[in-house]
Amino acid sequence: MQLMEERDSVKWLHRRAGFGLPPAQMRAAIDRGFVAELDRLLDRSAIADAVAADPWDNDSLPFDPMDAPSRRYAVGRWIDAMVATEQPLVDRMTWLWHGHFVSAIDKVRVARFMVDQIRLLRSAGLGDTRTLVRSLTIDPAMAVYLDLRTSTEEVPNENYSRELLELFTLGEGSYTEDDVQAGAAALSGWALDRGTAELVFRPRRHDDQPQRFLGVEGVHDLDTVIDAVMAHPALPLFLAGTITQELLGENDADLVAELARDFASSGFVIADLVRAALTTGAERVAAPLVLGPLPWLVIAVRTSAARLEVAQATRLLRTAGQLPMLPPNVAGWSGGAAWFNASSLVARANLAALVAADATDEDVLAAAEGDDMDVLADALGLPAAGFDDQSRAALNAAPSGRDRLAVAFVTPEFMIA
């Protein structure tokens, strides 16, 4: 089995499972080595501290669906937090789950609900899967986005029940239409209390009739639904497949099966699954993965210590197709080579120019002024192979300095991790 060079594996780890690092910090990380760095990223008490440092101030988040400034604040603060994070795996996993357990602010409207959901993903995204899935099921933003708050015994709404099974936990083909309807009945009766911003259970609106759901008899409420989902054999495979796809850029059946087995025997602790996937990824020279516009932007900003004006960036991120809190639909962003669409590439190039203009990291700026493209590649956290001949030609076509740095951000080498 081909092993990644130690230096490259640390860089890979930070581009895949974090948001990159400026050169000085990357050198320190490389000195520590891959294993120590992965331990740092998964350190429980450091994670707890990072989660406790909440990026948002509730005073700026009124429960007002008409309040546009709070929506900009919610998104802007989140991007700032990803740029500034000292525990990047937490925030990268939060981002990953945001694209998986999807809600979108255009339907949810109330920014505070979306923020509370992101807070939940930050605090529970590396923990126990059952807690995460149960909490999301009665999360206010989710209940608005997938209509669970309107589902009653008399007229159940299937939207959440279907997506819980299809997109969140089991995958298409692992459940029947009867399961969707049974799940909707058992999950009926949760209403949104807009005063407390919590979902409250209203027994009189709930269908407590025992259902057969995913082959389990007697399912009738939230906990029995979650128990049946957690007991389903498709769940570990589906979630391990999601993690390998998102972190390793591949979906090899044997690899997924192995990770799923370990995930199940760990008691579905997500941090253990992530550790196993990243360890395997560094060992097998993981497949290339196109960075979506958001992680790509955050990596560029962090790496070059750019003083980015978030309002300007969010406008372009929207054009690039990946504004946080606004996934296109309940399946999240499609990713892969689809990110090479014309609209998104134009927005990325414009963002690249913006970041390059605001970069402050001295190592990065010096490398962009110099003529050694290997030095520039290293400063930007790229593996030792650096830029290929075509990218070098493009970099040389641009004047040295910030223009060259902008081009570097849109080279395939920088856009693909």
Place this chain on the structure above:
Amino acid sequence: MRPKFDRRQFIGMGVSAGATVAVGVALSSCSGATRASEATSTTASTTTSATSATTGSTVVPSKGSSRNMQFGGRRLVVVQLDGGNDLLNTLPPTAGRYHDMRPSLALADDDVLSLTGVDDAGLHPSLSPLLGAWNAGQLALIRGIGFAVPNRSHFVSMDRWWRADQLTQPGWLGRVVDGLADEPSPLFGTALGASAPVLSGATRQPTVIGSSGSFRWVDIDPEWIVALSAGNEGSDLAGQARHAFSRTVQAVDDFAEITGGEATSDELAGREGGASIADGLATAAQLLASDAGAQLVVVSASGFDTHAGQLPVHASLLTDLAEGVASFMTSMATAGLADDVLLVVTSEFGRRVVENGSGGCDHGAGGFSMAIGSAVQGGMYGEVDLDDLLDGDVRPSVAPQALFTNCLDWLGIDAATTLGSRDDDLALLNGV
């Protein structure tokens, strides 16, 4: 100091010397959301000679075929209503059971527009702009379209529509693009508003323009981007990125030339930001009438997943659709292309017959499509029988492949080869 580039310079640089750039002063009169952009006045400085477009039309007539046209010059537009448009309220049945099953959601009989020649269904009042085409016999309304064994998942269902139910193959229009001898110009297949997998081939991808107002280089010189893609592109992800950049540079040039560097709106589709289907179709009209070789355009519109509070939302969505389509057809006629365009509307499924408790309805089966154009044999196609439901849904009576077959007929492409068979055929075209 780094040189300061601005957008105007680059639009100027991007367009080949001496090219005429039409100023984007002609905004769609019908889209409602259009407004004079603050940048419109500055646009004039970029033009070498301003072509004055006819007021009220979005379209600059074609300057001739500087690029080879495919399909004998015929164009196809697909409007994709994402989320599952509700068939029953789009074409409300006259049967009493419609009201029984939708006590709060059914449209009152008095509000429903009657369709000449049809006695078992009418038209949602928001669709009144389409009555002219109906009365002219150029509008085919299709009810109950869907796969015989339906799937209520958006994503499975959309995928089946895009791939004509052959899930190991690329999009059915993408297959057409793959089959062309030479790679066509970048705007030949264009997706407006969102990506359009129906246009994605195995080897060739459409140009996606999510937001026309921002489809331009700002502080980066496209010459550097071109340098990224010079030489061998390769087939790996990096090679795909290089190829995409090279196509994108040309697409931005072409698009700036067509729209004068300014768009009708910041957004082409999607609800957030006031974007509309009408804006998307106004841009589609500009593309199709230009000489940039645009012939296949997909306009994506979201918001049709009406699980809750459907009535007002659906009414405004259908208004947007109908006004946009009517305005588009007028633009095509103005450009002398009335006989060269076919427009079809699709959606991944219809919705449940019985309403839910949220003032909406859940995912269903048999849905709504339509086709409009001078080659269309107007009329009502397909069946809805509320006494013969499939698991609570309208039973599909028309296979989507039947509509695709006629679209391929329109383009002169052999449907049997492209779709594997032409067993399904709506025969909704006259003499094609």
